[in-house]
Amino acid sequence: MMRQDGARRDLTLVALAGAAALLALLAGPLLAGRFYLYDDLLTFHLPLRVFYARCLASGDDFRWFPDYFCGMDLHGEGQIGMLHPAHLVLYGLLPVRVALPAEFLLNYVVLLGGMVAFLRRRVGPSAAVVGGMVFTFFGYNILHFMHLNSVAVAAHLPWSLWLIDRLFRGTGRPALDGAGLALLTGSGLLLGHPQTAWYVKLVEGAYVLFLALETGRWRRVAWYAGSVGIGVLLGGVQLLPTWEALALSRRATLPAGSITMGSLHPLNLVQLVAPYVFLERYMPSHGGQGLDRFVRIHELGLYQGAAVSALLAWLALRWRALDPPARRLARGAALLAVISFLMALGDYGPFGWVLVHAPLIRSFRVPARYLLLVHLAVAVLAALAVDDLVRANRAPRSARWLALVPAAGLACWVGIRVVDQLRPGLLPTLGTNARVGFNLGLLVASAALVALAARRPRLGLLGLMLVMVADFTSYALYFHLWDTVPPLAPALDPRPEVPPVGEGDRLHITLPEPGVAYPGRRAEYRSGQLSMAGYRLTDGYVALFPARRLDYTRVEAQRLAGVAWAWDDDRDGGSWVAVPGPMPRARVEGEGPPARVAIRLDRPGRFGAEVDAPGGGRFVWNEAFHPGWTAAVDGEPATVSRADSDFMACPIPPGRHSVAFRFRPSSFRLGAAASGVGLALVVAVVLAPSGHSFAVRRRTP
Structure with a gap:
């Protein structure tokens, strides 16, 4: 028996050594201050996380992102997972140059640990480690390294399967397993990648059916369904705004060819x-x-x-x-x-x-x-x-x-x-x-x-570990290095060459919508650079491209958006072209003498101005219209309406007034209430006595 235990321990150590080697290969550049700035990591995740970290540091409202599309609901877009506790801690306490690599690496550590824990309930320790290595470092999860939030949601999957296995095949309290499933469901939804969350629930449902057939414990299916329901409530603060953002985006009306793009x-x-x-x-x-x-x-x-x-x-x-x-x-x-x-x-x-x-x-x-x-x-x-x-x-x-x-x-x-x-x-x-x-x-x-x-298991398994390391280095790691792995610090402090712009002015770079016309990598990179450098744009690169009524490739729309300079790829190999007569950031439309507008506050999610409008009229602000904005004139609620098709306005009476706009979407309030109910239910489930204990007490004379 002791010899068998020693052999098993040796096999486990060999497998763990292989897993550690693969993790070290992946983490090496990060520990050296470099990063995998390939594809969406550079053009999407980096600039949006820079904005998120700045808002956490300054106390601004990170839900509204003024730098793209003349403003957009970034929380509804979802892929930053801004209300996930882990992200709030990482980007609230650490600089981006540390938080971003930490988030990247943490996804794979959690994924590996969860897969090993799940498989350990079915196979021996060495086999569990090998299975964890395969799922973590080969295939989808490593090839999608640039999709941070997708890998993060996928990292929840093995832990969910572990809890489901405990729920059906364990002897402990099902309430604790159910509470864990609820928390994992809520956590996955807070990370903001519904597509991967859908895949996770598909597998969970299949495994629940498999275990119900295997064990005959069909009542546990109800435990699972209830846990997922509570988890959906927990994720409501992200789920409802994302649903609203989807309805307000062009993704809701994708043509068939865009949906099946990427068929295998x-x-x-x-x-x-x-x-x-x-x-x-x-x-x-x-x-x-x-x-x-x-x-x-x-x-x-x-x-x-x-x-x-x-x-x-x-x-x-x-x-x-x-x-x-x-x-x-x-x-x-x-x-x-x-x-x-x-x-x-x-x-x-x-x-x-x-x-x-x-x-x-x-x-x-x-x-x-x-x-x-x-x-x-x-x-x-x-x-x-x-x-x-x-x-x-x-x-x-x-x-x-x-x-x-x-x-x-x-x-x-x-x-x-x-x-x-x-x-x-x-x-x-x-x-x-x-x-x-x-x-x-x-x-x-x-x-x-x-x-x-x-x-000879030890020798054979050691050889297989070496083969897997060589395979990973040549296939997955080579793929990561298609683009160089540069130091992260310079990317966080871009210095783009841009003509002088006035306060509140915008820039225009054309980025066609993903899934309708592929946005060029150079334009995406330039838009991210400009955002991190503090410029505001009429376009940008996100997943849920907002539906808009104006064509911003036309000078008339650029003028209404307050664009000072537009980038022309076809002119002299690419250059900035001045836009004639851009409209001011805020103005009053009405009759009578010209109104004077003095902007007092212009921060993400908040805007304020002092207006002197002798004839009254309509206060127009060239931020993108969204139903989540509210307005107040001298502290009294005012109706927000569309102006110039894509922007916002509210009525003002004649005279001097204070005008304020604030981003307060009802989807967020309802979602926050749902999350609060979900959290209360999780606490109640954990504190409530188990069904098994209750049944035992009832039978006691």
């Missing part, structure tokens, strides 16, 4: 064993035409490592030898992988109509993101394979069939080369022989090490 082409299946067969490592959707030409490997990446391919083959070979609980779990995971893959196919698969027409779901773009669920299922299968490996006394004769794994990789490479020769131009540019050969070497090594692990 079936030929991407070759990635499982031949990830480098194409130079860009993926087969583009719809032939790389239209909007899909901008959907790249981070959305379409299916590969989860050569070691995983060999482990899946081992599990298939050992299927009949698995004990019944492991086989049931493997069957459920395989079913989840197949259904999720069919969803990821988008309009290539059977669920295309559902994705385009189903309520709520049709607001989510890029069907390939269902690969998150595929990768979760594969990680579970890999853990089951490792668990079987370390329990095996010797490699069965069928282990020789593991040679089919590298053979499949070679066959894919040869087959793709033949098709490319027969039909030139049909396929994207092929990968280099060197990278394909490297991958084949990893496949050969993985197959041999899996067979070795059945006889």
Whole structure:
């Protein structure tokens, strides 16, 4: 027994060493003061988090963002997760140069820990660590590193599965597990990525059904449903404003082609064993035409490592030898992988109509993101394979069939080369022989090490850890370095070259709406730079592009928005062009002598001015109209209406007056009330006696 315990401990240490190595590779640049400023991290998350941190430091209202679109509801847009307790602490106490890397790395630490905790309830410790490594460092979560909030929501998933497993298969208080599920649901919603939250609930529901069938404890389904309901209330302070922002955005009316943009082409299946067969490592959707030409490997990446391919083959070979609980779990995971893959196919698969027409779901773009669920299922299968490996006394004769794994990789490479020769131009540019050969070497090594692990688990598992580290370095980390990993400090203090502008003036840079016309990376980068440098723009880069009535590429609209300079990409390689006669930040429209306006307060979410209007009229403020704004004239409520199609106005009587605007959306107030009720219910559930104890007391004479 002591020898078995020592062997198990050694295997666990080997697996933990592999996980630590991968985490160190990911964290290395962060610890050196650098950061992965690629794609949305640079153009979206960085400038918005800079604004968020500044508001926390100054006490301003971070819900309203005046720098993009002549002002927008940033809290409703959601993806900063500004009311999540972790973000309030990080960005309220730490400088952005520390808080942003900490947020980035914390997502992966929480994800790894949760996956290990969940799998540990089903498999041994070493297998749980390997499964955690696969889900954390290979596939969706590592390729989507630039989507901070999506990875953060996904990090809740394994912890939810852990609690659900405890709820159905544990002997403790279900109230505590239910309260934990409610808190996780609320936390995920507060992070503001409804698409990933939808994926999380899909998996949770599937696992609840699986465990109810496995254990027969159907009453626990009600516990789960009630917990999720309370969690939705907890997240109401984010959920309701996001729902309102969606209704006020163009995302609510996306055309079908934008919804299915990023459908996974079936030929991407070759990635499982031949990830480098194409130079860009993926087969583009719809032939790389239209909007899909901008959907790249981070959305379409299916590969989860050569070691995983060999482990899946081992599990298939050992299927009949698995004990019944492991086989049931493997069957459920395989079913989840197949259904999720069919969803990821988008309009290539059977669920295309559902994705385009189903309520709520049709607001989510890029069907390939269902690969998150595929990768979760594969990680579970890999853990089951490792668990079987370390329990095996010797490699069965069928282990020789593991040679089919590298053979499949070679066959894919040869087959793709033949098709490319027969039909030139049909396929994207092929990968280099060197990278394909490297991958084949990893496949050969993985197959041999899996067979070795059945006889000598410590040596075989150590070899697999080395293969996974090499694979991660060449595939995932290489992807991170497509753009350089620069020091973060200079990016936080941009100094763009801009002509002089007056106080309250705006700049215009055209950024077409995501999902309708792809916004150029240069324009996105420039808009983020300008925002961090303190400039206000008529456009910007966000997910929920606000619906607007004016065309801001036209000079007339730019004048109404108070634009002093517009960027012209077509002039002299790109230059600033002065806009003639921009309107002032605030003015009075009416009859009689000209009115005088003196702005006293112009901060996010608040605006105040002193007005001398002998003839009265309408006070016009060129901030974007939103139903959440309220107005007061001399402290008395005034009606806010649209002005010049996209801006705000309120009536003022003749004379001298004080005018004030404040952002106070009803969706936020209702959401805050719902969150308060949810928090009270969580406390009540935790403090209430368990149903089991109550039943025992009733039976006591």
